[in-house]
Amino acid sequence: MNRQNKAKTPKKAAPPTKPKPSLSKDPVEVFCRLRPNANVADLTCVRRYNDTTIQLVSPSSPRIELFYSFRYVFPETATQKELFDCVALPLVSDLLAGKNGLLFTYGITSSGKTFTVTGNPQNNGILPRCLDVIFNSIGDNQSRKYAFKPDGQNGFKIQSTPDAMLDLQKEKQYPRAAVATPARTPKIKRKENDENKEWEQREKETTSIELPNFDHAYAVFISYVEIYNNYIYDLLDDTMSDQLKLRQIQQPQSKMLREDSRKRVYVSGGTEIEVKNSVEAFDVFMKGVRRRRIAHTALNAESSRSHSVFNIRIVQAPRDSVKEVITDERFMIVSQLSLVDLAGSERTGRTQNTGERLREAGSINNSLMTLRSCIDVLRENQRANSNKIVPYRDNKLTHLFKNFFEGEGKIRMIICVNSGADDFDETMHVMKFAEATQEVMVTRATDPLKMIFESKERFETFDLRIPSSLLDDPDDDKVFPEWIEYFEERKKNSEIKFLTLHEQEQRFRSQLADMEAENMFLNKQVSVLKADLEVRENQLKTLESKCSHAERMSDNKAKRIEELEKKHKDLQREIDEMNRQLDAFEAEKREMKIRMREQLDHERERLKRIFERLLSEKQAELERQQCLTKEKMHLVKEILNSDNTDWEFLREYRESLYPNLPTENAATASVCPTPEARTQSTISAATVKRKSVADFAQSIATPPVHGEASAEPTSPKISSAPPVVNPRHRRSLSTGTEKWIDHRPPGTLDLGTVLRPKIKNKRSVTNLKELGTNDLKQCSKYALTHHEAVDNGEVETYVFKGEVIPSVGGGSQVIFQDVESLKQNSPPGR
């Protein structure tokens, strides 16, 4: 259900009574404009009650209805033209009549303030319309350019025609900085050109106001500043924006407020540009808008977070008969119209701003709060007839417009209202402020035109009427001499004036001639410069194309950089992840190392114990073997020293050592023993059977029949015949050069077998006693041959071999290293 249609008794039924204008004071006029809702389905909280009243309905319960009255309420459907005609046109009319005016828009963000002031190419706002009407009205009554020149202290001086022409000439030669455009990239240039073209095609305002005085020459000056964070920045200062662009300065320089000789506040050092038509004026304004963007980039600001002030000043002065401005500054009138687009009035709590934005919001609130305080104090002073100090100086915004509130001109305010229900609270604050504002009475400004027309000086300078005293009685005789005197006086004055004018004319002519000459010279220079310009323009075009190429490249590069940065981030993440894994792995590795070291120590300990056990076993074994070797040595020694008649003790000894050794029948002789066989032979050496020589002799005497032994191994027959020498099986003990001791105890037979050593370099002995100490020293090898009769009639021959080495006691000792044995049948028939 539509809330607006619901008939309810208004809580504040009667709109407030507006202060009645007194003869010398006018109230601040407040107009209200409703912005159409972007989404029709949205809930609204504002309704236009009638032409002057607004109804505000709270969206939540308890339902509150509030009424506020203003000079006029524009509905959502109101056009820009309607608004302009009603609100701004009277101010333009005042402006042309030499009176000041201040028009500001107030409201929350997006309520349509900028739309109302500037608008768009299709819907021109107040500002372009004001410019159109001003120039439509002035028409041909414009002064020559530079006839009026700002004096830098909020005033103007009137220049003589030659001076004005000289300045014009200078401007043509050296285009003014204010008109020059700062260097821009082709992309920005294109954008600006498109924007300009759009605005050029705007529908211009055709209204024209009749000028109050056609004898006057008019000049239009514009200035554009913004107030951001309580600093004032000049938006028409080219040098500043150039420096910003070239990064010579980090931030734009703020401007100071000063008071002129007539206590009027102005922006000190602010740029003021004279414009000759509305297109030029709007072009300058748009440049200001662009510089505002640049300044905001440098300041990290948002456009809607600053107050912008666009000033139009009209300077007018009487002209002479040749339509040149009379250079008498007493008759000059300067009037100003300020169009102010205030920043959004929403409170910080709602916007939830932080950091820089919070500071901005705080600053906006401060300036608007100061404005409210000033309004409150002004109201209070007027109500109570008190004289409290108005805190204009607390903020740049109020300080700048101090003069308006003190009677310098008319003040009008447009409050822009967004009818959305979400903005109820903020809208209510705006309404309250607006209502309070229109209660302030501002002293009406004096009419400067009237003052000048009524002034004595003007009368004396311009009025040619004959004084009425001379016309009282035409018949009076005294009158004529007075007439004559009066006219002679006027003639004299006229002649003086003529002479002065003639002098001025001559001066002007000579100046003109000089200028002509200079002009010709300059024309030549201009043609040279034009040629140069053409070349430069070509260069510029080339550079521009390069620049656009570079821009494209830069865009691509930026994209690439973005991609790479993304990739880099991904990789960084991966690296971080891997580092994390690596750390975990390192920690695990350290733990494992500690564990392994512990295991290693444990294993080492275990092996050490095993090794020590084995070592001790081995040592015991070695000691046992040493004992065994010693025993063997002893045995061999005994054999050597005995007459080898009784070998039984060897058997006993062997059996005592190796009780489990197999019987001799199992042993097989090997002529060329393998290491195992050699070991076996060595053992065999220790297991030499102890047999009597008689047994052996008997075995030789009764040898078994050839082949019989192998045929009947179980019934051995002892052969009594000596072993047969087989001449085919001969081998030498050694083919080396060593000297051998060939020990063959008595009874040793040459059996003709391969065991029979054939040693070249030898000393043969039957008993070792035959050898002297020197003989032993000369020999390095020792061989002992020994026969034994085996039970089955076979003969077993042993050859014990050893190294002769010198002993510690100076003698010699033999270390047996090898034993060879051979079993053979006793050869038959011998």
Ligand SMILES: Nc1ncnc2c1ncn2[C@@H]1O[C@H](COP(=O)(O)OP(=O)(O)OP(=O)(O)O)[C@@H](O)[C@H]1O
């Ligand atoms: N009366 C209107 N008719 C049509 N469109 C409007 C109207 N008022 C405002 N708008 C649109 O609403 C949008 C916001 O308006 P605008 O920028 O003028 O708000 P603002 O009050 O100046 O905001 P800020 O304080 O942020 O500068 C713009 O797109 C504008 O075109």
